Amino acid sequence: MRNLxxxxxxxxxxxxxxxxxxxxxxxxxxxxxxxxxxFGSGLSASxxxxxxxxxxxxxxxxxxxxxTVLTSALMGGTSLxxxxxxxxxxxxxxAPVSRASVATGKVLGSATIALIPGLIIMxxxxxxxxxxxxxxxxxxxxxxxxxxxxxxxxxxxxxTRMKSMEAFQMIMQLLMxxxxxxxxxxxxxxxxxxxxxxxxxxxxxxxxVAPIRExxxxxxxxxxxxxxLFGHTMTLWENVAIVAVFGVVMIALAMWSFSHQx
Amino acid sequence: xxxxxxxxxxxxxxYGQLAAVNDISFDVGQGEIFGFLGPNGAGKxxxxxxxxxxxxxxxxxxxxxxxxxxxxQRQVRESIGLVFQDPSLDEKLSxxxxxxxxxxxxxxxxxxxxxxxEQVLNMVELWDRRNNKVxxxxxxxxxxxxxxxxxxxxxxxxxxDEPTLGLDPQTRNRIWEYITGLQKREGTxxxxxxxxxxxxxxxxxxxxxxxxxxxxxxxxxKLKEMVGKDIITIRTDDNAKAAEEITSRYQLETxxxxxxxxxxKAGGEEFLPAFIKEFNTEILSISLRRPSLDDxxxxxxxxxxxxxxxxxxxxxxxKRFGRNMxx
Ligand SMILES: Nc1ncnc2c1ncn2[C@@H]1O[C@H](COP(=O)(O)OP(=O)(O)O)[C@@H](O)[C@H]1O
Ligand SMILES: [Mg+2]
Numbered sequence: 001m002r003n004l005x006x007x008x009x010x011x012x013x014x015x016x017x018x019x020x021x022x023x024x025x026x027x028x029x030x031x032x033x034x035x036x037x038x039f040g041s042g043l044s045a046s047x048x049x050x051x052x053x054x055x056x057x058x059x060x061x062x063x064x065x066x067x068t069v070l071t072s073a074l075m076g077g078t079s080l081x082x083x084x085x086x087x088x089x090x091x092x093x094x095a096p097v098s099r100a101s102v103a104t105g106k107v108l109g110s111a112t113i114a115l116i117p118g119l120i121i122m123x124x125x126x127x128x129x130x131x132x133x134x135x136x137x138x139x140x141x142x143x144x145x146x147x148x149x150x151x152x153x154x155x156x157x158x159x160t161r162m163k164s165m166e167a168f169q170m171i172m173q174l175l176m177x178x179x180x181x182x183x184x185x186x187x188x189x190x191x192x193x194x195x196x197x198x199x200x201x202x203x204x205x206x207x208x209v210a211p212i213r214e215x216x217x218x219x220x221x222x223x224x225x226x227x228x229l230f231g232h233t234m235t236l237w238e239n240v241a242i243v244a245v246f247g248v249v250m251i252a253l254a255m256w257s258f259s260h261q262x
Numbered sequence: 263x264x265x266x267x268x269x270x271x272x273x274x275x276x277y278g279q280l281a282a283v284n285d286i287s288f289d290v291g292q293g294e295i296f297g298f299l300g301p302n303g304a305g306k307x308x309x310x311x312x313x314x315x316x317x318x319x320x321x322x323x324x325x326x327x328x329x330x331x332x333x334x335q336r337q338v339r340e341s342i343g344l345v346f347q348d349p350s351l352d353e354k355l356s357x358x359x360x361x362x363x364x365x366x367x368x369x370x371x372x373x374x375x376x377x378x379x380e381q382v383l384n385m386v387e388l389w390d391r392r393n394n395k396v397x398x399x400x401x402x403x404x405x406x407x408x409x410x411x412x413x414x415x416x417x418x419x420x421x422x423d424e425p426t427l428g429l430d431p432q433t434r435n436r437i438w439e440y441i442t443g444l445q446k447r448e449g450t451x452x453x454x455x456x457x458x459x460x461x462x463x464x465x466x467x468x469x470x471x472x473x474x475x476x477x478x479x480x481x482x483x484k485l486k487e488m489v490g491k492d493i494i495t496i497r498t499d500d501n502a503k504a505a506e507e508i509t510s511r512y513q514l515e516t517x518x519x520x521x522x523x524x525x526x527k528a529g530g531e532e533f534l535p536a537f538i539k540e541f542n543t544e545i546l547s548i549s550l551r552r553p554s555l556d557d558x559x560x561x562x563x564x565x566x567x568x569x570x571x572x573x574x575x576x577x578x579x580x581k582r583f584g585r586n587m588x589x
Contacts, residue, residue, distance in 0.1 A: 009363055016359065090346055094316055
């Protein structure tokens with residue numbers, strides 16, 4: 001009970017801070033919007049995906065949603081590094097609550113906040129001419145949240161090990177680009193050279209993006225882009241399971257890391 | 263376990279080769295104000311960190327409220343309040359939001375939460391500013407808010423790590439009023455560190471710590487009696503001559519400090535009138551003071567407490583104030 005309350009209050013504080021500072025979110029949506037408008041206007045026609053009946057923008061849009069959530073979730077660790085730098089973390093660490101609940105609160109806060117820019121991107125669907133129903137949004141939410149929780153756990157885990165904001169941001173930049181580019185946001189994960197193929201398969205983000213695309217495009221339309229693992233075509237639920245397992249491992253490590261810092 | 267608020271036995275904390283805390287033992291009774299006095303780097307913060315479960319001892323034992331700081335961390339944390347040496351507020355939130363966070367995480371029952379928050383905020387005179395963001399607070403207000411926060415959950419033992427560092431004298435006095443008031447009203451045990459001598463005097467008992475070792479523990483009065491003699495400072499028109507006269511006539515050692523001469527004499531108050539009458543060198547000014555903890559520290563350690571490296575203390579100040587700026 002006490003630990004649940006701790007999770008809640010730690011989560012709540014991060015939401016409160018986010019709300020005070022909501023304009024910062026502009027940073028999180030500028031990049032995805034830029035991609036959308038560049039590729040959405042004209043360029044998309046010339047970059048059509050051969051041998052499929054699908055528009056490039058329709059292909060890319062769900063990927064951009066995934067990318068937005070992923071970027072924000074990874075950056076969620078920033079809040080923990082701030083807490084360290086400004087000393088607030090001590091207040092939390094000396095409180096009579098378990099370190100696991102502190103880690104959980106941080107992860108959930110980061111994940112919740114990561115959903116918001118993802119939702120904002122969806123508002124642009126009609127403007128760009130992508131079909132999007134309310135039902136689709138409702139189906140997407142849990143998938144986005146799962147991706148957000150898993151990636152946030154990774155962000156928080158890394159943040160527990162970082163001593164300074166500079167170090168944290170450097171590591172994030174290093175991770176972010178490959179994770180996004182090799183996750184199927186911009187091109188289908190098919191017919192790639194062996195080493196690239198390998199990287200896309202070990203990238204957890206690939207399994208987060210695929211289900212989002214499947215929900216947005218529908219099963220049939222997205223079939224050509226599904227991930228093939230060891231000769232097996234991954235279903236939506238198999239992708240979800242991989243993201244979930246990755247998330248569980250990350251959050252367990254984050255909890256462990258939290259309990260083992262002085 | 264005894265009914266001591268804090269018990270420490272042969273405590274050691276090593277950082278690599280450096281023994282930040284080097285085999286110290288002491289205890290603090292219930293309701294006592296206990297001061298840890300020592301220069302920068304003496305090991306005060308390290309001791310507090312161990313007592314508050316934020317660092318593990320390398321060896322030795324420590325218990326707070328009868329709970330072991332290594333094996334009963336949860337119970338220790340439940341019984342303590344803490345004001346850290348470095349800032350630890352969420353400056354993006356308001357004063358009251360900081361306190362609400364604390365009340366929730368310390369499980370202050372929701373029925374009394376609002377009332378407790380109002381009470382502690384009134385005590386540190388911040389109730390009117392409760393809805394302002396902490397960024398807009400002065401250094402003294404932040405410190406008072408931290409103190410209020412440390413008290414919010416009614417801790418049995420309150421740890422204050424340099425609670426008045428970098429504050430103006432007026433705010434320092436205010437904070438001391440709260441501290442002594444707290445001891446009287448609530449019977450809270452207070453463990454505080456300081457490197458201000460005048461502050462240490464206000465504690466019931468003090469431990470003098472230097473280089474990770476405790477060199478003396480006693481009441482301020484008893485400690486000063488160790489030095490015993492009164493300290494007389496004179497200024498004359500010829501200090502060299504005066505020094506010679508004092509040495510030859512009274513067999514007392516003198517020490518020059520700027521343009522003054524300093525010497526020690528037991529029963530100084532009775533000594534002075536005769537001294538002035540019979541002294542041959544012309545005296546420009548004369549003063550007598552009781553020994554201070556400065557003198558005790560000097561006697562025990564062979565160096566002055568204020569002899570800390572200027573760069574070190576500057577850095578510490580810069581850290582405190584630098585953080586309060588902007589962001
Ligand atoms: N985390 C740490 N790692 C290495 N050395 C440390 C650490 N914390 C403190 N020290 C060292 O231990 C000594 C005691 O420090 P501290 O307890 O902070 O002193 P005080 O609070 O009395 O000024 C200092 O020499 C300091 O540099
Ligand atoms: Mg200190």
